Amino acid sequence: MTSPFIAIKNLTKTYTVGKKVITAIDDLSLTIDKAQTLGLVGESGCGKTTTGRCLLRLEKATSGEIYYEKKPLFQFNPQELFSFRREAQIIFQDPYSSLNPRMTAGDIIAEPLRIHKILEEKQISSYIAQLVTKVGLSPSALKRFPHEFSGGQRQRIGIARALALKPQFIVCDEPISALDVPIQAQIINLLKDLQKELGLTYLFITHNLAMVRYISDRIAVMYLGHLVELCNAEELYLNPVHPYTQALLSAIPQIMPIKKSSQAAPLVHKEPLATEQIVTGCPFANRCPHAMARCHTERPKLKVISEGHQVACHLEGDKTLFQSALSQKF
Amino acid sequence: MKKKLLDVKDLHVRFSTSRGQLHAVRGIHFSIYEGETVGIVGESGCGKSAAVKALTRLNPRYTTHLEGEVLYEGNNLLNYSEAQMRGVRGKEISMIFQDPMTSLNPTMTIGNQILEGYAQHFPSTPKAKARLTVLEMLRKVGIPFPEERFNAYPHTLSGGMRQRVMIALALACEPKILLADEPTTALDVTIQAQILDLLKFIQKETGTSILLITHDMSVIANVCDRVLVMYAGKIIESASVETLFSHPQHPYTQRLLAAIPRLDQPKDQPLLSIEGAPPNLIHSLKGCSFCPRCREAMTICKQEDPPTFEVKENHLSACLKHDARCIR
Numbered sequence: 001m002t003s004p005f006i007a008i009k010n011l012t013k014t015y016t017v018g019k020k021v022i023t024a025i026d027d028l029s030l031t032i033d034k035a036q037t038l039g040l041v042g043e044s045g046c047g048k049t050t051t052g053r054c055l056l057r058l059e060k061a062t063s064g065e066i067y068y069e070k071k072p073l074f075q076f077n078p079q080e081l082f083s084f085r086r087e088a089q090i091i092f093q094d095p096y097s098s099l100n101p102r103m104t105a106g107d108i109i110a111e112p113l114r115i116h117k118i119l120e121e122k123q124i125s126s127y128i129a130q131l132v133t134k135v136g137l138s139p140s141a142l143k144r145f146p147h148e149f150s151g152g153q154r155q156r157i158g159i160a161r162a163l164a165l166k167p168q169f170i171v172c173d174e175p176i177s178a179l180d181v182p183i184q185a186q187i188i189n190l191l192k193d194l195q196k197e198l199g200l201t202y203l204f205i206t207h208n209l210a211m212v213r214y215i216s217d218r219i220a221v222m223y224l225g226h227l228v229e230l231c232n233a234e235e236l237y238l239n240p241v242h243p244y245t246q247a248l249l250s251a252i253p254q255i256m257p258i259k260k261s262s263q264a265a266p267l268v269h270k271e272p273l274a275t276e277q278i279v280t281g282c283p284f285a286n287r288c289p290h291a292m293a294r295c296h297t298e299r300p301k302l303k304v305i306s307e308g309h310q311v312a313c314h315l316e317g318d319k320t321l322f323q324s325a326l327s328q329k330f
Numbered sequence: 331m332k333k334k335l336l337d338v339k340d341l342h343v344r345f346s347t348s349r350g351q352l353h354a355v356r357g358i359h360f361s362i363y364e365g366e367t368v369g370i371v372g373e374s375g376c377g378k379s380a381a382v383k384a385l386t387r388l389n390p391r392y393t394t395h396l397e398g399e400v401l402y403e404g405n406n407l408l409n410y411s412e413a414q415m416r417g418v419r420g421k422e423i424s425m426i427f428q429d430p431m432t433s434l435n436p437t438m439t440i441g442n443q444i445l446e447g448y449a450q451h452f453p454s455t456p457k458a459k460a461r462l463t464v465l466e467m468l469r470k471v472g473i474p475f476p477e478e479r480f481n482a483y484p485h486t487l488s489g490g491m492r493q494r495v496m497i498a499l500a501l502a503c504e505p506k507i508l509l510a511d512e513p514t515t516a517l518d519v520t521i522q523a524q525i526l527d528l529l530k531f532i533q534k535e536t537g538t539s540i541l542l543i544t545h546d547m548s549v550i551a552n553v554c555d556r557v558l559v560m561y562a563g564k565i566i567e568s569a570s571v572e573t574l575f576s577h578p579q580h581p582y583t584q585r586l587l588a589a590i591p592r593l594d595q596p597k598d599q600p601l602l603s604i605e606g607a608p609p610n611l612i613h614s615l616k617g618c619s620f621c622p623r624c625r626e627a628m629t630i631c632k633q634e635d636p637p638t639f640e641v642k643e644n645h646l647s648a649c650l651k652h653d654a655r656c657i658r
Contacts, residue, residue: 043518044489150607151374180373180545182589185603192600207518210591214601237593251523253548255575255590271488271521 003070004031005201006055006169011064013050024050026225027064029302034168037195037202039216039233041209041248043272047225048205052171055203056088057081068169086116089162093174095154099146105132105157106142112164128164135160136190152183159190169201176211188214210252213237218308221245224272224283227302231309241311244284282314290315332363335506335539336385336423341398343380343389352612354380356563357398359638362507367533367540369550369571371586372560373608378543381560382509385541386419421451424505428512430492434484440495441480444468444502451503467498470535471528490521494528501532508532510542514549526553547590551575559583562609562619565638569645579647582620618650626651 013025025047032038040048053059055066057073066073068084076084092098099108109128113119119127129139135156146154155175162170172191176184192215194200206212212219212233219236221229221244229242240246270287282288285295294314302312343355355377362368370378383389384396387407400407407418419425427433435443444464445457452460461480468476471494484492493513500508510529514522530553533540542554550557550571557574559567559582567580578584588602606623609615618624621631631650639652650656 043520152607181547182373182586182604183607185589185591185601186605189600189603208591209519210593213593213597214591233597247520249593251520252593253523253526253546253552254593255548255551255587271490 005034005036005069006032007067008051008055009065009067011051011054011066012062013047013054013059014062023225025054025061028222028225028227030220030227030230032169032201032203033217034201035195035199036217037204037215039212039219040203040205040222041207041212041219042222043207043248045224045272046222048222049173051222052090052173052203052205056090056171057084058090086165087167088169088171089165089167090171090173091155091158091162091175094178095151095158096146096178098158099154101146104143104145105137105149108146108157109142109160109164112161116165118165128160131160131164132156134194135163136186151179152186155179155183155187156190159187159194163194163198166198167200169203171203171205173205174207175204177206177208184208184211191215209248221248226283226312227310228284228313229309229311230302235309239309241305241309241316242284242313243288243290243315247287282312332365334361335364335402336362337399337401338385339399339401341381341384341400342396343377343384344395344397345380345389346393346395347612350612351395353614354563354611355384356611358560358563358565360558360565360568362539362541364506365533365537365539366555367529367542367553369554369557370541370543370560371545371547371550371557373545375608375611376560377563377611378560379511382425382511382541382543385509386423386425387415388419388425417451420447420500420505421503422505423507423509424500424503425509425511426493426496426500426513429516430489430496431484431516433496434492434499436484439481439483440487441465441468441482444495444499447499448502464498464502467502468495470532471495471498471501472524473498489517490524493517493521493525497525497528497532501536501538504536504538506539508538508540510540512544513542515544515546522549529553547587559586562615563611564619564648565646566620566648567646573642573645577645579641579645579652580620580649581624581626581651583647628656630656 008028008030011025011028015022015024028051040051042048050059054061061074106128109131110124113124128142132139132141137153137156176187179187188211195202204212204215216233218231219233220227221242223244229245236245240249273283273286281296281298282300285291288295292314300312300314302310303316304310305316338358338360340357340359341355342357345352345354358381372378380389385400396408402422441464444467445460448460448464465476465480468479473479473491473494487495514525517525526549529540532538544550554571556570557568558565561582567583574583578587585604589604591601604623609619617632617634618636621627628650634650636648636650638646638648641647641652
């Protein structure tokens with residue numbers, strides 16, 4: 001097996017607020033293969049954006065390491081970091097605040113080219129004209145300012161800016177959350193087409209479980225800084241194992257009721273703990289319908305349960321326990 | 331036949347802007363009956379919030395021009411004085427806003443905020459009794475330990491809890507109609523499910539009619555009895571939830587439904603998006619407003635503003651394809 005394009009090893013990130021220490025990411029390990037999309041889902045405050053920012057070294061991790069093409073990211077010297085910035089880009093959530101209102105769309109897209117001195121000034125205009133056509137805008141748009149565009153068009157400008165340096169890896173941080181549903185579909189289709197054409201690798205961060213399915217090859221579910229489940233995208237929907245994943249899936253309002261499988265999860269009633277409250281045990285234990293005494297004292301480790309499917313849950317280690325917990329429920 | 335509570339006739343909302351007059355709501359008709367939940371769905375900028383705010387006249391007073399009739403128990407609310415309106419807001423018609431972070435007063439405890447509105451409408455109620463009503467309300471919306479939380483400030487509560495406080499605040503005076511403007515958009519999906527369940531429970535308990543605004547079709551499918559679909563300031567289709575989802579008539583509704591990601595379909599099918607963007611409502615529109623994005627557009631669509639056709643009983647669609655001239 002070839003080594004992964006990006007490997008995260010035991011990544012931990014804490015923030016100190018006053019005297020409190022808040023753990024945003026707790027011992028996270030995962031890999032992303034080349035030209036694939038890893039979907040990262042979870043509720044607000046679960047650490048998914050922080051993970052994305054650590055991957056681009058926009059945040060320095062407290063401990064752990066990230067290997068980008070086998071090279072340790074946090075040990076890059078300034079030159080290495082500069083060339084890494086060419087290869088890894090980000091698309092932000094809010095197309096309103098992530099574009100400079102005083103720059104034209106053309107200048108916004110050309111700025112990375114000028115910083116990295118990739119093209120002669122003369123070539124830039126024809127290159128970016130070609131680029132905006134690729135993301136579905138007309139070249140006449142380049143002279144306009146961000147406020148003259150709709151949300152979907154602004155997001156396309158953000159995508160064009162991310163693509164300008166021909167990167168290999170793009171972190172998409174909730175790129176569709178601020179958009180209307182038909183426009184979300186436009187952007188997802190665009191990102192998929194670009195991936196096919198340019199061989200891009202995506203980390204797709206979102207809280208929208210229904211949408212992420214269309215773009216991801218694998219999906220990682222995070223809960224309060226912990227990775228709770230990681231598997232193939234189809235598998236997650238057919239066979240969710242972690243009670244939190246089950247609850248998330250059952251909470252998505254459906255237009256046509258999906259077939260209630262025998263493992264249909266009960267709705268989660270309580271709210272998540274504050275991160276500083278989790279001291280021992282499983283972070284989901286207070287909301288989990290199957291929680292046992294052990295869940296409050298011992299943190300479950302990530303286990304491989306079938307090929308490419310990892311789960312961090314005590315129940316999974318013990319099939320009989322899991323079945324009995326389920327049968328009690330129904 | 332259920333009693334008609336609210337009857338909106340030919341409502342227009344115009345905003346004065348520096349670039350000219352923006353015609354946000356362009357003549358809508360609808361009614362709300364007792365005890366039902368009506369959903370208004372549409373993309374951002376389609377005028378759904380402007381229309382609903384106009385019902386209680388909450389749009390900015392000096393830059394908004396309202397026209398038409400909003401009949402509540404036979405009286406046109408648009409002719410009421412501000413003082414009369416204050417008697418309606420909260421007591422007869424109440425509202426929940428999208429963002430529970432900014433719609434609560436950060437300097438008041440949640441109990442006192444609810445109490446303030448209650449005292450406004452029932453000034454003669456003794457304070458101790460009013461306090462009991464507020465505690466009862468907090469309990470009803472599922473806030474644990476209401477006595478303790480009565481003295482809590484909004485910033486100490488989570489988003490879901492704040493939205494519960496908003497709901498308690500809106501329902502404290504037992505209004506007949508509850509307007510909910512995107513009540514779950516700012517919340518996580520598991521919390522959204524809790525709040526939607528709460529709205530359904532409240533409806534059953536109190537019989538309040540709910541007008542729910544959302545851009546999320548699946549929220550509509552789970553909560554509403556009837557749906558109004560808005561596009562560019564007009565209601566382009568209205569029907570019961572079952573009919574709308576099984577037999578959508580207007581091309582916009584059909585495309586909107588097709589764009590929703592579904593968990594019961596294979597994932598490699600590309601999502602069906604709607605090309606283009608909604609029109610700018612500052613310009614006056616000629617013909618059907620959806621025509622530039624419509625795949626079924628005919629020449630007539632560019633010239634004539636489509637009237638509303640009754641496709642079936644209680645199922646209205648504003649598309650010229652239902653016109654006798656176009657049916658072959």
